[in-house]
Amino acid sequence: MIIDCHNHLGADLMFYLRGEYPYAQDLPTLDHHGSLNGVDAFIVFPMVLYSALNLQRLRKGEIALEGGLETIPYALENRRMMEEIYGLFPEMGRRTLPFAMLDPFREQAAQIAQLRKLKEEYPVYGLKIQSTMIQSPIKSLLAEGRGFLELAREWDVPFLIHSSINPADLWAQAHDIVDIAEANPDIRFCAAHSCRFDKPALDRIAELPNCWYDCSAHRIHCELAVKNSATVAPLERRFPSDYSDPGRVLADMAAAYPEKLMWGSDSPFQSWVTKDPPKLWSTYREEVEALRAVPQPLFEKVASANTLAFLGLETLPA
Numbered sequence: 001m002i003i004d005c006h007n008h009l010g011a012d013l014m015f016y017l018r019g020e021y022p023y024a025q026d027l028p029t030l031d032h033h034g035s036l037n038g039v040d041a042f043i044v045f046p047m048v049l050y051s052a053l054n055l056q057r058l059r060k061g062e063i064a065l066e067g068g069l070e071t072i073p074y075a076l077e078n079r080r081m082m083e084e085i086y087g088l089f090p091e092m093g094r095r096t097l098p099f100a101m102l103d104p105f106r107e108q109a110a111q112i113a114q115l116r117k118l119k120e121e122y123p124v125y126g127l128k129i130q131s132t133m134i135q136s137p138i139k140s141l142l143a144e145g146r147g148f149l150e151l152a153r154e155w156d157v158p159f160l161i162h163s164s165i166n167p168a169d170l171w172a173q174a175h176d177i178v179d180i181a182e183a184n185p186d187i188r189f190c191a192a193h194s195c196r197f198d199k200p201a202l203d204r205i206a207e208l209p210n211c212w213y214d215c216s217a218h219r220i221h222c223e224l225a226v227k228n229s230a231t232v233a234p235l236e237r238r239f240p241s242d243y244s245d246p247g248r249v250l251a252d253m254a255a256a257y258p259e260k261l262m263w264g265s266d267s268p269f270q271s272w273v274t275k276d277p278p279k280l281w282s283t284y285r286e287e288v289e290a291l292r293a294v295p296q297p298l299f300e301k302v303a304s305a306n307t308l309a310f311l312g313l314e315t316l317p318a
Contacts, residue, residue, distance in 0.1 A: 001304040002291070003097075003316070004034065005043045006160065006192060006216035006264025009081050012047040014058040014133075020275060022268035027084055030267060031092045033284040041316055043160070043264070043307070044085070045099040045128040046077035052107075053134070063135045065106055073103035073134075075114040082122040097311065099126040099160060104145035105136035112147050119155070125311060127152055130162040131171040138172050141180055149184055158188035158310055160214070165196040166231050174201040181211040190262060190310055192216050194253065197225055198233040199240075206257050212310045213257075215250060216266035218290055220280035222246040227278070246286075247293025254298040262307045263291045 007030055015023035030042060049058060052068040052075070070076050078100045085093035100118060102111055118124065127148065131138045138161060141149055152159060163174040174195040181189040182204075190212045195201035205211045225232045225243035232238065241252040253261050270282040294302050308314065 001041075001300075001316075002039045002263070002288075003041045003043070003304045003307045004039050004265050004267070005190070005214050005262045005307045005310075007042045007044045007267045008047050008269065009044050009084065010047040010077055012049050013051065013053075013055060014049040014061070015274075017055065017059040018061065018275060021273040022271060025268040027089050027092050027096070031089075031095065033267065034095070037285055037288040039288065040304075041095050041097065043097045043099060043125070043311075044081065045160075046074060046081050046101045048101075048130040048133045050074050050101070050103070050134070051076050071107075072110045072114055073106055074101045074111065077101060078114070078118055082118065086122060097125040097317070098123065099128040100124050101128045101130075102148055103134055103136050104129060104131065104138065104140040104148060105134075108145050108147050112151060115151065123317075124155065124157060126157045126160055128160050132162055132164055132169050135171055137170065138176050138180070142183065149187060152187050153184075156312060158190065158312070160190045160192060163191040163193055163195050163201075163213075164231070165198045165201070165233050165237075168230070174198055175204070178204045178208070178211065181205075181208055185210050188212075188310055188312065190214055192264075193221060193266075194218070194239075194261075196221065196232045197239045197243075198237050200237055202239060202253075202257060202260075205260055212260050212262055212306060214262040214264040215253070216264035217270055217272070217282070218250065219246045219282040219286055220270065220272055222249055223280060224278075229278075246290040250290050250302070251294050251298070254294045254302050258298055258301055259306060259309075261302050262310060263302050 011024040052070040054064040054067040057064040164172045222243045241249040265287040272280045
């Protein structure tokens with residue numbers, strides 16, 4: 001069984017307005033790619049940039065809450081995703097495990113109220129944060145955003161959180177995420193994108209029973225590692241492997257962290273094309289091919305067992 005633990009649905013207004021790619025994905029597209037490649041289920045959540053942000057500022061690549069189409073971060077996007085899954089395409093929707101997206105830094109009380117209303121109507125299997133793009137410090141979860149931790153604790157659902165190691169990223173440092181997990185041992189956490197191959201962060205995750213990491217957008221991160229980009233860990237901290245071979249890297253990480261690695265594609269962001277180079281291209285098929293380089297019995301752990309443990313489930317919902 002294969003569970004893809006990291007997928008976006010909906011439209012990204014900033015990417016679209018700025019002529020960048022990708023900017024959208026609907027459930028039939030995700031289901032099509034998954035079906036072609038033997039994927040059984042998908043964790044899904046909305047795109048990152050939300051309609052409560054000022055569109056004129058988004059067009060310039062700037063983040064501002066005032067003057068948006070909506071007033072509450074992700075209220076429209078979370079509900080729109082649920083209506084697509086359970087209203088428009090319920091048969092496909094049975095293969096999804098939807099997470100609600102949130103902004104930990106802005107309008108927390110209003111978001112929590114909307115999330116409670118959402119969960120009265122639809123299942124919510126977890127909470128997702130991508131704090132880099134919305135410039136929202138992840139450490140807000142330990143301060144003004146603590147209500148989201150209480151919500152996860154009350155609902156017994158996990159967090160999946162975008163991670164970074166680039167010093168220029170002030171909002172999503174991998175070690176900050178691990179600090180939050182360490183301070184909240186009764187809540188489950190996943191740090192996305194293999195912590196950019198930062199071995200100290202991965203080693204810390206390995207020591208925490210409530211923390212995992214996913215390998216989403218794996219192939220383009222391997223490409224960045226080959227180029228020694230500042231967006232991945234420097235050589236002295238980088239997990240040792242042959243980054244010219246993404247399948248080899250996944251197999252090595254699975255052997256090193258057999259209970260912690262979760263496979264995810266980051267669809268449609270397995271490719272990343274912005275106005276600033278580099279242009280990074282991959283396909284859903286290539287992401288699955290890298291996963292298939294992991295030998296049994298590690299394959300089953302990475303492809304599904306670790307994700308079920310992160311979700312707090314023994315099996316997929318019927």
